[in-house]
Amino acid sequence: MALKSRGKEKELESRMVRKLTVGDHLVNAFIMFIFGLFMIACIFPFYYIFINTISDNSLVITGRINLLPRGIHFSNYTKVLTLKELPHATFISVMRTLLGTLFTLICASFPAYCFSRQEYWHRTIFYRFVIITMYFSAGVIPIFLTYRMLHIYDNFLVYILPCCVTPFNLILVKTYIESLPASLEESAEIDGAGYIVRFTSIVIPLCKPILATIAVFSAVGQWNNWMDTVLYTKDKRLQSLQYVLYRYLKEANTLAEIARENPEAMAETDPSTLLSPLTVKYTVCIVTIVPVLLVYPFFQRYFVKGMMIGAVKG
Amino acid sequence: MAVRTKRKKTPRDQAGFRLFLLSLPFLVGIFVFSYLPLTGWVYSFFNYKPGKALLDCEFVGWKWFIAPFSNPVLRGQFARVMSNTLGINLLYMATMIFPMFFAMFLMEIPFTGYRKLVQTLTTIPNFISWVLAYAAFFALFSTEGLLNNLLVGANLLKTPVNFLMNADHMWLKMLAYHLWKGLGWGAIIYISAITSIDQEIYEAVAIDGAGRFQKMWYITMPHLMPTFFVMLILQIGNIINNGIDQYLVFSNAMTQDAIEVLDLYVYRYGLQQGNISYATAVGMWKSLVSVILVLIGNNLSKKIRGSSIF
Incomplete structure (x- = not known):
């Protein structure tokens, strides 16, 4: 059986x-x-x-x-999306997903290519310098203090710049590059192409499968991340959809605030379409989950592969 | 690099240095975001007050490191937080075998379509944030949620009860939320391991008269055990590591004491109450113990992988 x-x-x-x-x-x-x-x-x-x-x-x-x-x-959706803070929160969510993913890809792929070259200056030392960051973390408070010192605390960049530390993705891409036949790059090297040209015109096209896997995982991670909003921002204008939903769910008075700030959305005489705090919560929840569900079937084929590469790498 | 001796710079060396320069911005980024925060550890040796310069603050030495053990109030808190952290994590570890059973029984289903459907739908919770997961449980268990609608509708309850405000069996509830979110995803690695088992083994034991459960017990499970042990050992490094999200979303006035884990404790003390120095010291204890556990886990895993897989 x-x-x-x-x-x-x-x-x-x-x-x-x-x-x-x-x-x-x-x-x-x-x-x-x-x-x-x-x-x-x-x-x-x-x-x-x-x-x-x-x-x-x-x-x-x-x-x-x-x-x-x-x-x-469907009037809940049309109304909720016009509430004062939601279009902006959606914008923040989309921007951090796009820019964060792009930055993650760049920081995982180009250094991985550099480290895949044997001639790299003191390769072992610098490679260890990068990889060892997987095993320690300074902790939430020292990181918070550092961000404040660097003036990226309470700044949109706090969502993007820390993505440059992706040792795990870097290992994935490096292993992948090393599994490619060296002859492809050598022919370009003989033609006199520099590192950057070789990277963009030969390595990147060949690495598409692994880069797609990383892109999909980091995009979902960025869309879902709200802890950095909690820890490293204060400004209301930096709040993403996830965080707005968190506030709506956890803080009873925020919904009274919405009603005060958006009197027109709450002023409705027909009880069947009148927004209540509960319908606002539920509607924002659906708005937040839909993008993940939309990309889900598309990226389902990546995750077994992504996980297996990780397992083989060890 | 290994053959590098004191000779003149060759074009190869120059190319290597050029590569280094090209990747330098990235190395600087790594330094700034991973190594520079380590300097924040000096705050734990001072009596830091937000808004003041660090050097104007009083130097207190190891005071904050000893505080969780010597100060009676902090000791009580710390003991509670540590028991939550270890209790919840040990429960997680004890149930790490569940994804394996999930995969084994899932693969027993003879209809591919149904199997795919189960796999697709049970993996979804892994890809949503804890806020959305909380929203799901909020919709079921809050005062205005489904459970109350049904109970009040059936006259079993007079007034709605907010089940999320109830702190009974909080560790088990956190375990249930954790399994709800991670079970389907955790099974994937075992499913792909099962599909890679040689079919001829099953055919051979079928001829010997092995039934379904005997095949599972004597063939499938022994093939999955190495994977399971590696996962279990890697988890050792995470035993005082919970992350904040799951606990932050489910904590409220009633449940707070029962689910406050180490990470959440550090966050509350440091960022909410502004006791930066104490929170940093607790965080450092955590980092130190974590690194030791990770090293132990890595060594164990090397031994196990070396001896039991091949």
Whole structure:
């Protein structure tokens, strides 16, 4: 039975000697049922939040939307996205994702290329200097003090610049470059191309698979990161969507503040579309999770690969 | 580089130096963001007050390092925080075998489509932030959440209860949230290990009359154990490392004492209450112990990998 599930299904099926017994079917059904429950536990909360954002708001506030949406409308989304701080928070989230990912890629790939060259000046020493940063951290408070000293505390750059420390990604790219045939680069070297030209025109195109993996992981990481907002910023204008959602969920008075700052959004006579604190929370939650879900099917094919490279590297 | 002797600079050496210069901005970045913060450790030797220059502050030596053990108030706090940290992390370690079982039983499902679906949907929680994970549990368990809707609707509860404010069994709840988020993702490495097991072994034992569970027990599990042990040993380095996110989102007035872990404690003392020097000293204790544990883990893993995989 176990055989069937492990790839090459068709071929093995024809070779199966023993017939399935009732007991086998029961065990299969039971396993599938348990996994079904866990699957529902993983996904149902978001389905529940989603149906509550598109249902009649007067039913939502009295807690009557539990399994199916009723009185479907989308005005929550149009209204929430015009609340004063949300367009800006979305902008911050998008910008830090784009710039942070780009910077991570540059800082993982170019130094990796440099270190892959044997002639690098005191290669072992400098490579160790970089790699050893994986094993220690100064801790939250000293990092905070350093950022303040460098004037990137409470500055948008605090989301981007620390991405230059990516020893793990650097190892991945370096290993990948070293696995490429050296002859490709040598031919360009003989033609007299310098390091930068060789890097951009030969190495980068060949490294696309590994760079794509890193890009996808770092983009999701950037989009999801809100701890740096908590630790290293004060300015409201630096708050990303994640952090705004955190505030809405944790601080009861922020929603009263929204109502005060956006009287027009809350002034609604029709109870079915009237924004309540709860619908604002739920709607922002869906807005925050959708980008991750959109890229998810696309990057699902990367993560086994990403994880395996990591495991092989050790 | 190994054959480098005191000779004249060759073009190769010059090229190597050029490479160094090209990557210099990156090396400076590494220095600034990884090494420079280490200088912040000097704050732990002073009685630093925010807003003052460090040199105007009183030098107190090892006072803050001893404080968590000598000062009775701090000692109480520190003991509580350490028991939370170790308790929660030991629970995590004890359940590290779960992803392995998850993978083994998942691969027993004979329908590829269903298997793929389970894998896809159970991995999603790993890719959302703890804020979104909290939002999910908020939607289920808060005063206005689903559970209260159902209980009040069925007249089992008169007034809604905020289950997130309840501090009972907090360690187990944190474990449950942790598993909810990480189980599917953790299983991936075992799933790919299972697919790489030679099919002929299963065919051979099938001829010998092995049933489904015997195959799992005698073939699949022994193949997965090395991976499991490596993961377990690498986790040793993280035993006092929790990160802040998960604990920050679930902490509130009621639950705070039961889930305050070391990282959160440092954050509260240092950044919220402004006791920079004490928080730095506690953080340094943590860094020191972490580095030692990482080294122990690495050594153990080398031994285990060297002896048991091949």
